[in-house]
Amino acid sequence: MSQSSDAFEEQEYALATLAIRTGHDRTHEGEHSEPIFLTSSFVCESAADAEAKFSGKIEGNTYSRYTNPTVHTFEKRLAKLDGAERAIATSSGMAAIHAMCMAFLKAGDHVVCSRAVFGSIISLFEKYVMKFAVEVTFVDLEDIDAWKNAVRPNTRLLFIETPSNPLAQVGDMQAIADIAHAQGALFAVDNCFCTPILQQPIKYGADLVLYSATKYIDGQGRALGGAVVGSHKLLEEVNGVIRTLGNSMSPFNAWIFLKGLETLNIRMKAHCENAQKLAEWLEQHDNVEKVYYAGLPNHPRHALAKSQQKGFGGVVSFVVKNGRKGAWHVIDSTKFLSITSNLGDVKSTITHPATTSHGRMSDEAKQAAGIAEGLIRVSVGLEDIDDIIYDLKRGLDQL
Numbered sequence: 001m002s003q004s005s006d007a008f009e010e011q012e013y014a015l016a017t018l019a020i021r022t023g024h025d026r027t028h029e030g031e032h033s034e035p036i037f038l039t040s041s042f043v044c045e046s047a048a049d050a051e052a053k054f055s056g057k058i059e060g061n062t063y064s065r066y067t068n069p070t071v072h073t074f075e076k077r078l079a080k081l082d083g084a085e086r087a088i089a090t091s092s093g094m095a096a097i098h099a100m101c102m103a104f105l106k107a108g109d110h111v112v113c114s115r116a117v118f119g120s121i122i123s124l125f126e127k128y129v130m131k132f133a134v135e136v137t138f139v140d141l142e143d144i145d146a147w148k149n150a151v152r153p154n155t156r157l158l159f160i161e162t163p164s165n166p167l168a169q170v171g172d173m174q175a176i177a178d179i180a181h182a183q184g185a186l187f188a189v190d191n192c193f194c195t196p197i198l199q200q201p202i203k204y205g206a207d208l209v210l211y212s213a214t215k216y217i218d219g220q221g222r223a224l225g226g227a228v229v230g231s232h233k234l235l236e237e238v239n240g241v242i243r244t245l246g247n248s249m250s251p252f253n254a255w256i257f258l259k260g261l262e263t264l265n266i267r268m269k270a271h272c273e274n275a276q277k278l279a280e281w282l283e284q285h286d287n288v289e290k291v292y293y294a295g296l297p298n299h300p301r302h303a304l305a306k307s308q309q310k311g312f313g314g315v316v317s318f319v320v321k322n323g324r325k326g327a328w329h330v331i332d333s334t335k336f337l338s339i340t341s342n343l344g345d346v347k348s349t350i351t352h353p354a355t356t357s358h359g360r361m362s363d364e365a366k367q368a369a370g371i372a373e374g375l376i377r378v379s380v381g382l383e384d385i386d387d388i389i390y391d392l393k394r395g396l397d398q399l
């Protein structure tokens with residue numbers, strides 16, 4: 001049996017196997033764990049070899065802004081998990097989204113974007129992309145008619161995140177993909193919350209899948225990174241942007257994310273299990289007014305989430321009694337949950353969206369977006385679920 005990464009072209013392997021085994025071509029040293037190629041440049045055999053590599057006549061590493069073997073191993077492994085032809089790694093999740101914009105948008109184009117996307121993405125479109133004469137329309141993720149009506153002849157990109165943060169809205173990927181493709185536009189999905197373990201957007205018509213590797217792919221809150229995933233044809237454009245702009249992933253971070261991928265399958269299942277238990281517990285607590293988690297059977301999009309996802313993810317949001325005062329009391333009464341806006345970590349984190357991630361929105365905008373003063377978001381980690389519940393119960397019982 002061949003032990004090169006090509007062995008994985010021959011047979012359908014399960015995600016758990018691919019996440020651990022693909023992408024690495026062992027070097028002549030026979031290393032077992034993937035090596036970190038912490039080198040900015042690569043040495044050529046001769047002047048002619050350098051000429052051939054720089055002109056693209058032969059493949060080979062020249063400079064780590066262009067290619068790096070550790071980064072490439074991560075890219076190959078992530079692409080396999082998504083069922084995609086190719087992935088390009090970036091220095092952060094935002095760098096991936098920026099690269100997508102640079103690769104596919106030009107002056108005169110129009111974008112339709114879900115209102116319920118990561119806050120910095122709204123800023124990227126409103127403050128920066130729009131400067132280059134690209135128009136952006138924001139619509140409700142779940143309102144299919146709004147998507148249809150927003151599309152124009154010059155629409156080039158439709159962009160969503162599903163499930164959304166912090167309110168767990170669920171977008172119908174195939175329906176939005178069909179609207180995009182009828183117009184000849186691209187459909188891109190930010191899959192940060194599910195990772196390919198729980199959801200493979202390409203199966204539902206996505207042309208591009210975006211990641212912040214900073215979250216679940218790392219899983220232990222250590223490094224910033226991201227990726228764009230898709231076809232060879234589209235990713236060649238993204239590759240051109242990344243190698244020119246220089247927002248490429250560092251080999252050290254790529255190695256951390258490779259190690260993250262190795263445990264992703266088992267971690268995502270454990271996150272889902274803990275989150276489900278927490279959501280169910282919160283739902284029956286007298287001082288909780290509402291719980292946002294698609295794993296609850298009474299969630300309005302439970303059936304759709306179940307059909308697109310293999311699990312409901314690790315993020316649970318809920319509204320407590322007494323508005324901001326109540327929410328802050330619950331947060332300040334915790335003893336080990338980390339008060340930080342990061343998520344996807346084995347450590348549970350807790351945040352008050354109305355005064356942090358969404359703090360710059362006007363009161364009216366917050367109200368329209370459903371960001372209540374009593375809203376708390378927990379990224380449910382992998383501590384014992386009874387301990388997580390107890391840490392929240394302390395403050396909740398006193399409201």
Ligand SMILES: *Cc1c(COP(=O)(O)O)cnc(C)c1O
Pocket residue numbers: 092093094095118161165190192193211212213214215224225226
């Ligand atoms: C964090 C996040 C991003 C941005 O990623 P960075 O790695 O912080 O740049 C994009 N999308 C979603 C859904 C995120 O949670």
